[in-house]
Amino acid sequence: MRSRRQGKDRKTSSLDTGQHSSLPLPIDLMMDIFSRLSLKSTAICRCVSKPWSFLLGRSDFRDLRLTRSQARPRLLFVFVEGNKVFFLSSPQPQSPDHEMSVEADHHMSFSFDHPVKDVSTSVNGFVCVRISCNRLVNGRKFMVEESVMCNPSTGQSFTIPRMKTRKRAGIVHILGYDPVEKLHKVLGMISHRYGRTMEHQVLTLGGTERATTWRMTECGVPCKSSLQRQNICVNGVFYYIETVTDGSGDHVIVCFDVGSEKYSFVKPPKRKLYHQLLDCNGKLALVPMGRIYYFNSETVKMWVLEDPERQEWSKRVYRLPPMWGDVVDPQEWLVIVGVTGPNEFVMSSTYSADPFQVYYCNIDKETVTRVVIQGVGGLRNGRGYSIHTYLNHVEDVKLMEL
Structure with a gap:
């Protein structure tokens, strides 16, 4: 009798509330099982049932699921066609040493009322989609930008609330993530006359009171804004390139710490930057914007920010392995989409094709490995359609509330 009662007590105490005591196993064990699905x-x-729905909605289950996903990041493929965005993902090979094929899963597709202008990188499982639309205000037509948060893992999407401003145009949103507090935040900037960004506000996304409240923050140095701004979030810091307003046309790299919401600035290695921003093993890296790599390309050039406080950059010039021209298809036009390890690049096309391929180029081992992604080319085929490839995508099952 005593052992039965103790077993019953253990079963009930493993749950948050008595109404969910119908779960057949201890809650920790069930969370471990579900997190592997x-x-x-x-x-x-x-x-299936209310107890299962309750369990899968717990914050500790979401954290466990996210931790497992971070240990096995995925490749995210974002296909843009007019007013629609399609999301697919596949396992991300870790330094493959032979040609292989992986299957892509079709996650979600989102449709909007207006054309898609831009899609951000995957920021801890969420993606920010920017759309443009016309609005009539007092009989006048304004072209305005709207940003929509999308979670390919859950299918959730929501429009980012309007900023506290009378401006109707020239608003830029950048998505970032604070790994310490585990919060997504949006940095909003408003472009005034002559393109200067004069207002900077921050919005915390989540289920708290702060979620729907924009907060003012000071940038410190006026810059000219660009709606086509290159930006990236690396280890909880936004980086984006701006033009200083001193008439020289020189560029500066703006750094915004997502956690402290403080700005800093880094002097770039060149006065004028036309570069793409990458995450190079936790460091900011610059590669020439629009640089296309063919089967007869020979080198890759990159700048890496070694020490942000001392503003120290290192220039790296990598010679592609001799087997590069034998592995890469002569019809391929490749761009660098990321770095996966010491001196290892991942390259892919910016257009859908069947088959769709990504290439792992390891400079140390002098190897080039082709990985065929099954299911991407079959979704849409033709060089008129653009596709974005992002590394280290994680599956976050959190549902945000605004």
Whole structure:
């Protein structure tokens, strides 16, 4: 009798509330099992019963699921066609040493009322989609930008609330993530006359009171804004390139710490930057914007920010392995989409094709490995359609509330 009662007490105490005591196993064990399921299976399990739905909505389950996903990051493929965005992902090979093929899962597609202008990189599982639309105000037509947050893992999407301003145009949003507090934040900037960014505000996304409140923050140095701004979030810091307003046309790299919400600035290695921003193993890296690599390309040039406080840069010039021209298809036009390890690049095309391929180029081992992504080319085929490839995508099952 005593052992039965103790077993019953252990079963009940493992749950947050008595109404969910019908779970057949201890809650820690069930969370461990569920965290290993695919997204599709997890979504189905939510609909099985109220106790399962309660369990899969717990914050500690979401954290466990996210931790497992971070240990096995994925490649995210974002396909843009007019007013629609399609999301697919596949396992991300870790330094493959032979040609291989992986299957891409079709996550979600989102449709908007207006054309898609830009799609951000994956920021801890979420993506920011920028769309443009016309609005009539007092009989006048304004071209305005709207930003929509999308979670390919859950299918959730929501429009970022309007900033506290009378301006209707020239608003820029940048998405970032604070790894310490585990919060997504949006940095909003408003472009005034002559393109100067005069107002900077921050919005915290989540289920708290602060979620719907924009807060003012000071940039410190006026810059000219660009709606086509290159930006990236690396280890909790925004980086983006701006033009200083001293008439020289020189560039500066603006750094915004997502956690402290403080600005700093880094002097770039060149006065004028036309470069793409990359995450190079936790460091900011610059590669020439629009640089296309063919089967007969020979070198890759990159600047890496070694020490942000001392503003120290290192210039790296990598010679592609001799086997490069034998592995890469002569019809391929490749761009660098990321860095996966010491001296290892990942390259892919910016247009859909069947088959769709990514290339791992390891400078140390002098190897070039082709990885065929099954299912991407079959979605859309033709050089009229653009596709973005992002590394280190994680599956976050958190549902945000605004």
